[in-house]
Amino acid sequence: MAHDERRLEVLRAIVQDYVSTNDPVGSKALADRHDLGVSPATIRNDMAVLEEQGYITQPHTSAGRVPTDKGYRLFVDRLSAVKPLSVAERRAIERFLDGAVDLHDVLGRTVRLLAQLTRQVAVVQYPTLSRSAVRHLEVVQVAAARLMLVLITDTGRVEQRVVDCPADIDAGAVAELRTLLNSAFSGVKLTDAGDKVPELLETAPQHLRGLVATVSATLLETLVEPSEDRLVIGGTANLARGSALDFHGTVSPLLEALEEQVVVLRLISEVDAGTVLVRIGEENDHEALTGASLVTVGYGSRDRALGGLGIVGPTRMDYPTNMAAVRAVARYVGQILAES
Amino acid sequence: MAHDERRLEVLRAIVQDYVSTNDPVGSKALADRHDLGVSPATIRNDMAVLEEQGYITQPHTSAGRVPTDKGYRLFVDRLSAVKPLSVAERRAIERFLDGAVDLHDVLGRTVRLLAQLTRQVAVVQYPTLSRSAVRHLEVVQVAAARLMLVLITDTGRVEQRVVDCPADIDAGAVAELRTLLNSAFSGVKLTDAGDKVPELLETAPQHLRGLVATVSATLLETLVEPSEDRLVIGGTANLARGSALDFHGTVSPLLEALEEQVVVLRLISEVDAGTVLVRIGEENDHEALTGASLVTVGYGSRDRALGGLGIVGPTRMDYPTNMAAVRAVARYVGQILAES
DNA sequence: GCTGGCACTCCGACCGTGCGAGTGCCAGCA
DNA sequence: TGCTGGCACTCGCACGGTCGGAGTGCCAGC
Numbered sequence: 142m143a144h145d146e147r148r149l150e151v152l153r154a155i156v157q158d159y160v161s162t163n164d165p166v167g168s169k170a171l172a173d174r175h176d177l178g179v180s181p182a183t184i185r186n187d188m189a190v191l192e193e194q195g196y197i198t199q200p201h202t203s204a205g206r207v208p209t210d211k212g213y214r215l216f217v218d219r220l221s222a223v224k225p226l227s228v229a230e231r232r233a234i235e236r237f238l239d240g241a242v243d244l245h246d247v248l249g250r251t252v253r254l255l256a257q258l259t260r261q262v263a264v265v266q267y268p269t270l271s272r273s274a275v276r277h278l279e280v281v282q283v284a285a286a287r288l289m290l291v292l293i294t295d296t297g298r299v300e301q302r303v304v305d306c307p308a309d310i311d312a313g314a315v316a317e318l319r320t321l322l323n324s325a326f327s328g329v330k331l332t333d334a335g336d337k338v339p340e341l342l343e344t345a346p347q348h349l350r351g352l353v354a355t356v357s358a359t360l361l362e363t364l365v366e367p368s369e370d371r372l373v374i375g376g377t378a379n380l381a382r383g384s385a386l387d388f389h390g391t392v393s394p395l396l397e398a399l400e401e402q403v404v405v406l407r408l409i410s411e412v413d414a415g416t417v418l419v420r421i422g423e424e425n426d427h428e429a430l431t432g433a434s435l436v437t438v439g440y441g442s443r444d445r446a447l448g449g450l451g452i453v454g455p456t457r458m459d460y461p462t463n464m465a466a467v468r469a470v471a472r473y474v475g476q477i478l479a480e481s
Numbered sequence: 482m483a484h485d486e487r488r489l490e491v492l493r494a495i496v497q498d499y500v501s502t503n504d505p506v507g508s509k510a511l512a513d514r515h516d517l518g519v520s521p522a523t524i525r526n527d528m529a530v531l532e533e534q535g536y537i538t539q540p541h542t543s544a545g546r547v548p549t550d551k552g553y554r555l556f557v558d559r560l561s562a563v564k565p566l567s568v569a570e571r572r573a574i575e576r577f578l579d580g581a582v583d584l585h586d587v588l589g590r591t592v593r594l595l596a597q598l599t600r601q602v603a604v605v606q607y608p609t610l611s612r613s614a615v616r617h618l619e620v621v622q623v624a625a626a627r628l629m630l631v632l633i634t635d636t637g638r639v640e641q642r643v644v645d646c647p648a649d650i651d652a653g654a655v656a657e658l659r660t661l662l663n664s665a666f667s668g669v670k671l672t673d674a675g676d677k678v679p680e681l682l683e684t685a686p687q688h689l690r691g692l693v694a695t696v697s698a699t700l701l702e703t704l705v706e707p708s709e710d711r712l713v714i715g716g717t718a719n720l721a722r723g724s725a726l727d728f729h730g731t732v733s734p735l736l737e738a739l740e741e742q743v744v745v746l747r748l749i750s751e752v753d754a755g756t757v758l759v760r761i762g763e764e765n766d767h768e769a770l771t772g773a774s775l776v777t778v779g780y781g782s783r784d785r786a787l788g789g790l791g792i793v794g795p796t797r798m799d800y801p802t803n804m805a806a807v808r809a810v811a812r813y814v815g816q817i818l819a820e821s
Numbered sequence: 822g823c824t825g826g827c828a829c830t831c832c833g834a835c836c837g838t839g840c841g842a843g844t845g846c847c848a849g850c851a
Numbered sequence: 852t853g854c855t856g857g858c859a860c861t862c863g864c865a866c867g868g869t870c871g872g873a874g875t876g877c878c879a880g881c
Contacts, residue, residue: 144822167873168875180824202831204875244641303583375740378733378740391721392721393722396718400717509843520854520855520856526845541861541863543841543863830874832873836870838865844862848857
């Protein structure tokens with residue numbers, strides 16, 4: 142059993158060395174840099190076993206070993222403790238996020254902060270509409286037969302839609318509509334908004350029925366759609382900088398996937414607040430993300446994740462540090478959003 | 482004089498060949514691929530002159546010639562006609578932009594479209610606040626002593642700010658404030674909003690004065706700031722794809738500059754609607770943009786540019802095609818925004 | 822079960838060579 | 852005067868062979 146334990150220790154050492162040096166690590170280097178208490182020859186035997194079990198691999202004969210995705214997985218699950226942030230880092234987080242003027246600003250700062258802390262690509266999701274509630278609905282007339290609908294959620298998100306109406310509308314109707322919509326939807330979760338519509342239609346005065354129907358339709362169709370979730374991305378320069386080699390040559394498929402948003406959005410929204418989720422290489426079913434790892438977590442109050450945030454980087458990344466950074470940033474963002 | 486003319490023809494041929502092949506172009510290749518009517522030897526003489534004048538250069542002895550920034554400049558100014566778009570491209574533009582549901586969506590589609598058409602990084606500026614007017618101001622109470630201010634401009638832009646107030650506010654005051662603000666600011670250009678404040682303060686009922694002052698202050702300070710202009714960026718994958726070599730190895734300074742936004746924002750806002758502006762390599766004073774070219778134009782109605790859009794790419798780009806694409810897209814965007 | 826030793830593999834850096842593209846110059850020709 | 856073909860020259864780069872070193876697996880010994 143001390144057997145197995147040492148073997149895991151060897152794996153941990155391999156991961157740590159490989160992450161910091163970017164060179165395949167050999168038995169001699171391991172024995173030199175770590176106090177494993179055994180000779181290189183013994184380490185070689187352990188490495189042979191680890192390779193057979195699929196935790197490490199060698200790029201070519203007579204090069205050192207490199208962790209596989211499975212190896213990273215084991216490392217993350219059992220061999221690493223989340224590393225506490227330095228005081229300087231904590232202060233940087235506070236300084237960076239304080240003074241944000243609105244949601245857009247908060248998320249923009251968050252993504253820059255996260256990119257800077259982890260030196261990876263950072264990704265922040267806008268608070269999911271599906272978990273938000275209506276704070277206010279504003280109706281603005283932009284043309285004779287055209288209204289602009291502005292939805293303000295309790296998470297500070299503002300969404301707008303233009304609605305074309307079948308007939309011209311007079312200013313009085315707009316005001317009535319506004320009152321009607323607000324009394325019907327204020328405080329209602331967006332997922333429940335659909336249920337309120339029939340009731341709203343009944344109580345609406347005759348001459349507004351058509352209008353209410355049109356507007357409600359737009360509201361439901363466009364705002365409740367999960368596809369309307371947005372993503373802020375930052376730190377793409379980090380991809381181009383060092384890690385070009387980590388992604389066999391070109392980072393452009395990854396950049397494309399990031400801009401596409403939909404893939405990352407799906408992955409990032411499967412998060413709980415508080416639990417850092419790590420997806421390593423092949424575990425991401427999407428092709429462009431093979432070879433990349435995601436570290437994500439939900440932000441928001443304890444019982445309810447407003448959205449997700451995280452980083453995307455090469456599988457060869459410093460998981461403990463990055464997990465700590467992601468978790469800490471999410472916590473701060475949650476606090477700030479709770480205040481506003 | 483036919484002398485000079487042919488020399489320019491040679492320059493044009495060099496630019497065209499170099500852009501399409503990415504290889505330094507020699508006299509023989511030129512004579513083969515273009516009907517210049519003279520022999521390679523003569524072309525060599527012309528090239529020697531062009532080099533002396535600084536329009537072309539050779540990376541090393543006995544390689545072909547490559548255009549300099551000055552050479553590209555001459556090409557753009559005098560040797561190229563803006564290339565009309567193909568029917569397929571025009572259709573693609575329409576198809577892409579139709580069906581956008583709001584401003585955010587329009588600009589998002591625009592940036593994707595532009596990136597796809599030009600295979601470069603695309604950049605789109607939100608309609609400048611400084612050239613917009615207030616369509617509506619909404620005031621929402623988010624806490625006892627905290628208001629959210631939502632500004633809707635005539636260009637469809639929506640901006641929000643949270644305002645902390647010195648004392649608690651009751652719902653009636655919020656409604657009054659809303660009416661007051663709208664009657665004061667509706668239709669007013671944001672640049673003129675400052676002038677309206679004293680008047681507003683005078684006419685405001687006594688008990689609202691403090692509140693109005695606080696809110697107006699926030700409004701002015703945060704919304705009229707030109708720094709509040711936003712940028713949408715897309716197609717960064719195009720940078721990583723082919724043109725890594727065009728930017729002596731690394732594209733990451735350029736990516737950083739793009740994410741920083743402020744530099745590009747400054748450049749992109751110096752545009753007129755309708756006039757395509759090209760900045761080539763060294764002409765961009767900012768260091769990270771040396772080696773890059775910008776093709777920008779303003780969008781909006783004829784007399785008033787709402788904002789700018791354009792592309793960023795290597796100096797070695799197809800200027801005629803890209804200028805055409807940028808101009809065409811700007812025209813469509815202008816139309817669409819005018820409709821809504 | 823660990824260790825030192827040993828033979829083996831193989832990548833990658835280094836180097837010298839040769840090829841080919843491209844040039845500049847020059848003499849000849851219209 | 853200006854264009855052309857020819858020619859010698861330059862120089863980067865691709866090619867191929869060599870060599871060293873890092874790393875491995877295996878084995879015998881403790």
